Amino acid sequence: xxxxxxxxxxxxxxxxxxxxxxxxxxxxxxxxxxxxxxxxxxxxxxxxxxxxxxxxxxxxxxxxxxxxxxxxxxxxxxxxxxxxxxxxxxxxxxxxxxxxxxxxxxxxxxxxxxxxxxxxxxxxxxxxxxxxxxxxxxxxxxxxxxxxxxxxxxxxxxxxxxxxxxxxxxxxxxxxxxxxxxxxxxxxxxxxxxxxxxxxxxxxxxxxxxxxxxxxx
Amino acid sequence: xxxxxxxxxxxxxxxxxxxxxxxxxxxxxxxxxxxxxxxxxxxxxxxxxxxxxxxxxxxxxxxxxxxxxxxxxxxxxxxxxxxxxxxxxxxxxxxxxxxxxxxxxxxxxxxxxxxxxxxxxxxxxxxxxxxxxxxxxxxxxxxxxxxxxxxxxxxxxxxxxxxxxxxxxxxxxxxxxxxxxxxxxxxxxxxxxxxxxxxxxxxxxxxxxxxxxxxxxxxxxxxxxxxxxxxxxxxxxxxxxxxxxxxxxxxxxxxxxxxxxxxxxxxxxxxxxxxxxxxxxxxxxxxxxxxxxxxxxxxxxxxxxxxxxxxxxxxxxxxxxxxxxxxxxxxxxxxxxxxxxxxxxxxxxxxxxxxxxxxxxxxxxxxxxxxxxxx
Ligand SMILES: Nc1ncnc2c1ncn2[C@@H]1O[C@H](COP(=O)(O)OP(=O)(O)O)[C@@H](O)[C@H]1O
Ligand SMILES: [Mg+2]
Numbered sequence: 001x002x003x004x005x006x007x008x009x010x011x012x013x014x015x016x017x018x019x020x021x022x023x024x025x026x027x028x029x030x031x032x033x034x035x036x037x038x039x040x041x042x043x044x045x046x047x048x049x050x051x052x053x054x055x056x057x058x059x060x061x062x063x064x065x066x067x068x069x070x071x072x073x074x075x076x077x078x079x080x081x082x083x084x085x086x087x088x089x090x091x092x093x094x095x096x097x098x099x100x101x102x103x104x105x106x107x108x109x110x111x112x113x114x115x116x117x118x119x120x121x122x123x124x125x126x127x128x129x130x131x132x133x134x135x136x137x138x139x140x141x142x143x144x145x146x147x148x149x150x151x152x153x154x155x156x157x158x159x160x161x162x163x164x165x166x167x168x169x170x171x172x173x174x175x176x177x178x179x180x181x182x183x184x185x186x187x188x189x190x191x192x193x194x195x196x197x198x199x200x201x202x203x204x205x206x207x208x209x210x211x212x213x214x215x216x217x
Numbered sequence: 218x219x220x221x222x223x224x225x226x227x228x229x230x231x232x233x234x235x236x237x238x239x240x241x242x243x244x245x246x247x248x249x250x251x252x253x254x255x256x257x258x259x260x261x262x263x264x265x266x267x268x269x270x271x272x273x274x275x276x277x278x279x280x281x282x283x284x285x286x287x288x289x290x291x292x293x294x295x296x297x298x299x300x301x302x303x304x305x306x307x308x309x310x311x312x313x314x315x316x317x318x319x320x321x322x323x324x325x326x327x328x329x330x331x332x333x334x335x336x337x338x339x340x341x342x343x344x345x346x347x348x349x350x351x352x353x354x355x356x357x358x359x360x361x362x363x364x365x366x367x368x369x370x371x372x373x374x375x376x377x378x379x380x381x382x383x384x385x386x387x388x389x390x391x392x393x394x395x396x397x398x399x400x401x402x403x404x405x406x407x408x409x410x411x412x413x414x415x416x417x418x419x420x421x422x423x424x425x426x427x428x429x430x431x432x433x434x435x436x437x438x439x440x441x442x443x444x445x446x447x448x449x450x451x452x453x454x455x456x457x458x459x460x461x462x463x464x465x466x467x468x469x470x471x472x473x474x475x476x477x478x479x480x481x482x483x484x485x486x487x488x489x490x491x492x493x494x495x496x497x498x499x500x501x502x503x504x505x506x507x508x509x510x511x512x513x514x515x516x517x518x519x520x521x522x523x524x525x526x527x528x529x530x531x532x533x534x535x536x537x538x539x540x541x542x543x544x545x546x547x548x549x550x551x552x553x554x555x556x557x558x559x560x561x562x563x564x565x566x567x568x569x570x571x572x573x574x575x576x577x578x579x580x581x582x583x584x585x586x587x588x589x590x591x592x
Contacts, residue, residue, distance in 0.1 A: 093268075096312075108301075108303070110299050110300070110301050110303035111303050111304070111305060111306070112300060112360055113268070113303060114297065114299060114302075114303030114304070114305075114362075115305075116268055116292075117266055117268060117299075117375075117521070118290035118292060118293065118295040118297065118316055118317050118320065118365075119288075119292035119294075119317070119320055120289075120320070121289060123537035126244075127308075128307060130308045131467075133305075133306060133307050135307075207307070207310070208349070209306055209307045209349040209351070211351045212435075
């Protein structure tokens, strides 16, 4: 049994250490992606014509293989976590930008009219009305971005030791220890599920105002 | 006073929504803008709180151009109520109502206390305070909308078809409530509707707009019904404006007959004598509350059978109800006679269709209807 968690020393991490590294490499890019997407999405809402080109651009970026990103980035950021995380952050935009745009646009026009009529300025209206109402859509986007990011971290093994739990797949190969591959895949899947559940809980906490199934009127 | 002065609104696409409109909106009264869909009512209303800027002309509030104060200060001094309420779905009922006080910098505690006070004022149970909008019925949401608009005690209230999306029974309740609140608070209300009945019921003054955003007539509702300015207004008022106009004549002048009203325990003599004035006798219980109509012969025979009395229709309260209600009562009554009752529901007399007709002719001859009898 211990073979599953007996991590080869070349990875320089314990099992738990790998989990920590994996989560960091997966979640920081999503956070960065969110911070970029929020203003970008707001620009797209405000200037409608901007949405199509921005969306097109995120799709093109998403289509670039991570290896190509690594080749370019390695000259600047070296064989580091950062080199892995930059493409992941870029990939998250393809989900987050449309999720936020749709969320903000889903605010009913009469709600916006009421806010304006009550004397909300544009900034206050965005922060206090549009953003909170967009929370369910934003979290739906975050769930997809997070799960895919957790699975994508593994490609970090292409530039050496930066694939976190993904590196176990490589080691399983070179050391002929298939149980490491099992550990890798199952742990990554478990992390994805846990992250997803956590996001669902966050949504429930943030949106007590949403109709719940079976709620009484 | 709000003065709309030769205002024209041309949208960027060339649509002229409002065309050279001038209106003097009186203080502490309900002014209704009414007209067919697309005639520029919403545009006009939104120019008052500058959600839409006029292309030409100006709007004055107490003599001062509304462009002279910061736009959000202006808006916070004007409550705004819209169809479907436009509540903030992510805030509790209490926090929805507390919105403008909070914007004005009140403490959370003070704003919420004020919000709770308003919930009662608009007839909402305070147990709903912690609920979210999706947990309320359409009518309750609309009440929250009104409470939210009133929260900071603004002198002006702008209402854009606030009651159009609720069913007729709830709508009537909301209208009555608005009139009651207005009696207490005396706001300057500009009320938009496409429903002429609502306009006549609520308005102190009614502005009828025609398509293209031009003013067709601006008058008190009774005057609108008696002298429509042109065929457009006449058509818009509908076929039964003569009947509806009766709402504005009080029933005080009606001469009530008391002889045909007999108590169920009256002697046969009284029963026989009552029959001279009317074809039927109104039988009341010992308290004087009407039970129904009976034929004098049957009654004189000593056979008062409660179950065989004819229904007496809908009674009216002289002085409180209008000639329209009295006439309605007479038309609905199987005998053609309407029953007058006092505030406690005790019969005070009966009156025939013919007598009501005479009162109508007399009232018309006298001219001016009484605006207060409208409701
Ligand atoms: N933002 C806008 N841009 C162009 N046309 C508009 C705009 N808003 C309203 N209109 C047009 O102006 C006219 C009056 O609209 P509105 O004031 O909403 O009418 P109402 O409230 O009486 O139904 C309509 O023909 C409508 O299509
Ligand atoms: Mg409208």
